[in-house]
Structure formats: structure tokens, C-alpha cells
Amino acid sequence: MSATEVPQASVPGPRQGSLADGRTSPALTLLAIGDYPTGAFTVPDMLDVSGTRVRIRRARNLTEAERLLKDDVNCILLDLDLAGETGLDLDSLRHVLRLAPRTAVLVLTSSGETDAERAAEAVRIGAQDYLTRDELDPSHLTRAIRYAVERKRADLAQRQLAETRLLAQENARLERGLLPVPLLAGAEDWLTFASHYRPGRSRALLGGDFYDTVRTPDGTVHAMIGDVCGHGPDEAALGVELRIAWRALTLAGLSGTVLLSTLQQVLEHERADDEIFATLCALDIAPDGRTADLYLAGHPSPLLSHPGELPRLLPYEHGGPALGLLADADWDGERIELGEAWSLMLYTDGLIEGHIGEGTQRLGQDGMVRLMAAHLAAGLRGEELLDAAVTEVRDLNGGELTDDVALVLLDRGQTAPAPDRP
Incomplete structure (x- = not known):
């Protein structure tokens, strides 16, 4: 018998291998491609000393291999x-x-020198290992198959980990690019900006919520926050489009009803479905910072707080429908007196629709007011205040919030002591 033949006495017929403790070892499937392996493997399977059973599937050429390559193939031996x-x-x-x-x-x-160089090149290209014809015996072959399968699993796991890390880095860069940077040049000495954003979809970059803040050359500070209904990638993309359109239109000098009507035209043109709509809250703060014009399109009213006072929702009587609901809608603004020192929080309904405990009761606007009053009384400000508020809302909900959450905080010289905890 030549060294290249598989000893027939050492190759049992098909059966599961039995381990020392009586358990059955998992079987592996080998697809052997080439004239030589076909001649060597004259039995349907092999069993090595560890109890691993290797089923053999034979193909004479690549065309036949494509037909025999199924999901159950663990390893390929290519001549x-x-x-x-x-x-x-x-x-x-x-x-x-x-x-x-x-x-x-x-x-x-x-086993020649030229063949060794060629085998090393094969490993460099992507093979897990190589065998010479002198090593083609059941014990050596089954061991090589097991090692190759485990090495491939480790390579795939490592590659997936690297791809996950790279995707996380790319997502972070993309998120920084999609979320707005406020344009407040000239207002930094009297106005502080903070924001918080958390998409509701697992592993999503952005949700349907959007916000922005800019200062126009006349000194007016324009702030807005909005929410596209739904939670998919189409809604997230539409939110980004509306935010960019709002900034461009605001810098072009549009405001109030004209601006909201134009945004509605953008939404109607870009939305994937006629039933998609978006709520919006917009504020135009006067250059002196003492008053603001408020516009609501189906959106919750902002939260206003003054030094030494409990926070309260801004009263609003003339709100209009959400964008995309009525073709001839109108949105009347309402003048709001802000005063000398104040803090304004704009938010989306993801903050107030979380549950409280295990029942069906939701936090609601009244619960949010009490929650924010407590955090203000504790001396929290800026991003620290927003982060603490979202964390508590999530804890009250008993887990992650399912809806997107966006918060914008505008603070004007609030240096007096905060009100006592209610």
C-alpha cells in the first residue's frame, strides 16, 4: 500500500462518535475537491481518536463543488x-x-520545495492550513479539519469584532455630522445652549426627532424642536431633511407661519407615505432676550423656569396642527414674556410618554414639571440637568424608552438660587 492511500481498516463506516463519558461528539462535513481526494476517500465518513466523525462529500471539479456546497459543509479540502x-x-x-x-x-x-512555497501562498490568500499528500491519513486529516474549523470560527469572530468597532466609530462620526452645531455667534455672552439626544430604535444613529438653534444677523435667536411620527430609518432621514430645511429657511429670513408652511411643503414632498406628519415647536427670542414668539404645530409646550420659582409650562392658546395633516393650515404665534433671567427647555414627547412603574400610567407633562423642579432644586444645570432628567425618566419606565428623546435647554443668566424641592 502506498503512502498516499487511506488505510481502509482505519476508516469506519458511518456512525456517530462516542466520547468517554458516553456523549455523542458533533459531526463535521468535509467537501473534498479534486481527482486525487476523490480517489483517496472511498468511504462516506471517518472517525478520529477524539470521537469526531467527519462525513465526506466528494467533487471532481469546481462546477460539481458548487452543486454540493451546502450550509452543512464545515471544511473544504482543495487539491x-x-x-x-x-x-x-x-x-x-x-x-x-x-x-x-x-x-x-x-x-x-x-511535498516538494515549490509546492511548499505554493502552499504558503495559499494560506496567505485565505486558506486556514495546508496538507501534503504524505500527511493524508485519517488521524492527521481529521485533526487538521478540526483545527481549521476552529481557526476559521476565531477569524470570523475577530473580524466581526473589528467590524463592530469600526462601525461604532463610523456611527459616532456620522452622528456628530448629522446632529446640529448651534449657530449662536454674538449671543454666547448671555445665552447658554445644551442638548440631549437619544434614539428609541436599538443601535440606531438617529430617530425621527430633530432640533436646531441659530442666531440671525438682526440678533434674534431662533430655536426649534420637532418629531416625525414613526421610528424607522425613513423617518430619521426625514427629520434630518426638515432640520436642514429649517436652518436654511431661517437664515434666509423666513419665520412664523410662512416658515412652517414652507416646511410643510418640504415634508409633503419628501415623506414616503401620505400619512406621515411631524410636530414642531419653534421659538423666536428677541435680541434683548426678554420676549419670544412661540409657534406650536401639534407639539408640547416648552418648560420655562425663573430663579427662585417653580418651573411651569408656557401657556399657549393658538397652536396649529402638526405639519402634514392639513393642506391649508395656519399657525399663529404667541408673544411670551421671559424676563431678565430664565431657562427654557424644549423637548419631544418621548420624554413624557414613558411609563411610571409597572402600570399603564405615564409620566405626562405634570410629572415632567415635578421631575425638573426637583433637579433644578438640586442645583443641576446644562447638560448635567438634561442627562439626569432622561436617566430618571428611564428608571421610572423600568428600562430603555421606546420612543426617541430630544431635549434643548436655553439658559439666560440664571444665577439666583433655585427653588426649593416641591
């Missing part, structure tokens, strides 16, 4: 002497790697 199909022998390996990118691959070569 690099496979000739006449793709020209260069390593082209056959590249073809197999494209066909089965998640399957372990072993290559079979002769």
Missing part, C-alpha cells in the same frame, strides 16, 4: 493540482474562497 479549469492553480482557491467565505478551507499539495 491545488486541480488543473484545466481556471489556468493558475491558485485561481481555484480564490474561486472557492469567493464561493464559501465563511467555510474553513484546507489545500492539498505535494
Whole structure:
């Protein structure tokens, strides 16, 4: 018997391997491609000393291999002497790697120096290991198959981890690009800006909520926050489009009903479905910071607080419908007296629609007012205040909020002591 033949007495017929403790070892499936492996493997499976059963599937060429390559194949053994199909022998390996990118691959070569160099090149291209014809015995082959399968699993896991880290880095950069940077040049000496954003969809970059703040050349500070109904990527994209449109229109000099009507036209043109709508809260703060014009399109009213007083919702009687609901809608503004020192919080309904405990009761606007009053009394300001508020709302909900949450905080010289906890 030559050294290249598989000893028949050492190759049992098909059966599951039994481990020492009586458990059945998992079976592996090998697809052997080439004339030589086909001649060597004359039985349907092998069993090594560890109890691992290796089922053998044979293919004479790459065409037949494509037909036999199923999801249950754990490893491919490719004879690099496979000739006449793709020209260069390593082209056959590249073809197999494209066909089965998640399957372990072993290559079979002769034992000469040239063949060793070719085998090393095969590993560099993507094979897990190589065997020489002198090593083609059941014990050596089954061990090589097990190691190749585990090595491929480790490579795939490592690659997935690297891709996950890269995706997280790209997402962070993309999120920074999509979320707005306030344009408040000239107002930094009297106005402080803070924001908080948390999408409701798991692993999402952005949700349907959007916000922005800009100062126009006349000294007016324009702030807005909005919410596109729904939670999918289309809604998130529409939110970004509306935010960019709002900034462009505001810097172009539009405001009030004219601005909201134009935004509605943008929404109607860009939305994927006629039933999609968006709520919006817009504020135009006068250059002296003492008054503001408030516009609400189906959106919750902002929260206003003054030094030494409990926070309260801004009263509003002339709100209009959400954008996209009525073709001929109108939105009348309402003049709000702010005073000398104040803090304004704009928010989306994701903050107030979380549950309280295990029942069906929701936080609501009244609960939010009490919650914010407590955090103000504790001396929290800026982003620290917003982060603490969202954290408490999430805790009250008993877990992550399912809706998007966006918050904008505008603070004008609030230096007096905060009110006592209610």
C-alpha cells in the first residue's frame, strides 16, 4: 500500500462518535475537491481518536463543488493540482474562497520545495492550513479539519469584532455630522445652549426627532424642536431633511407661519407615505432676550423656569396642527414674556410618554414639571440637568424608552438660587 492511500481498516463506516463519558461528539462535513481526494476517500465518513466523525462529500471539479456546497459543509479540502479549469492553480482557491467565505478551507499539495512555497501562498490568500499528500491519513486529516474549523470560527469572530468597532466609530462620526452645531455667534455672552439626544430604535444613529438653534444677523435667536411620527430609518432621514430645511429657511429670513408652511411643503414632498406628519415647536427670542414668539404645530409646550420659582409650562392658546395633516393650515404665534433671567427647555414627547412603574400610567407633562423642579432644586444645570432628567425618566419606565428623546435647554443668566424641592 502506498503512502498516499487511506488505510481502509482505519476508516469506519458511518456512525456517530462516542466520547468517554458516553456523549455523542458533533459531526463535521468535509467537501473534498479534486481527482486525487476523490480517489483517496472511498468511504462516506471517518472517525478520529477524539470521537469526531467527519462525513465526506466528494467533487471532481469546481462546477460539481458548487452543486454540493451546502450550509452543512464545515471544511473544504482543495487539491491545488486541480488543473484545466481556471489556468493558475491558485485561481481555484480564490474561486472557492469567493464561493464559501465563511467555510474553513484546507489545500492539498505535494511535498516538494515549490509546492511548499505554493502552499504558503495559499494560506496567505485565505486558506486556514495546508496538507501534503504524505500527511493524508485519517488521524492527521481529521485533526487538521478540526483545527481549521476552529481557526476559521476565531477569524470570523475577530473580524466581526473589528467590524463592530469600526462601525461604532463610523456611527459616532456620522452622528456628530448629522446632529446640529448651534449657530449662536454674538449671543454666547448671555445665552447658554445644551442638548440631549437619544434614539428609541436599538443601535440606531438617529430617530425621527430633530432640533436646531441659530442666531440671525438682526440678533434674534431662533430655536426649534420637532418629531416625525414613526421610528424607522425613513423617518430619521426625514427629520434630518426638515432640520436642514429649517436652518436654511431661517437664515434666509423666513419665520412664523410662512416658515412652517414652507416646511410643510418640504415634508409633503419628501415623506414616503401620505400619512406621515411631524410636530414642531419653534421659538423666536428677541435680541434683548426678554420676549419670544412661540409657534406650536401639534407639539408640547416648552418648560420655562425663573430663579427662585417653580418651573411651569408656557401657556399657549393658538397652536396649529402638526405639519402634514392639513393642506391649508395656519399657525399663529404667541408673544411670551421671559424676563431678565430664565431657562427654557424644549423637548419631544418621548420624554413624557414613558411609563411610571409597572402600570399603564405615564409620566405626562405634570410629572415632567415635578421631575425638573426637583433637579433644578438640586442645583443641576446644562447638560448635567438634561442627562439626569432622561436617566430618571428611564428608571421610572423600568428600562430603555421606546420612543426617541430630544431635549434643548436655553439658559439666560440664571444665577439666583433655585427653588426649593416641591
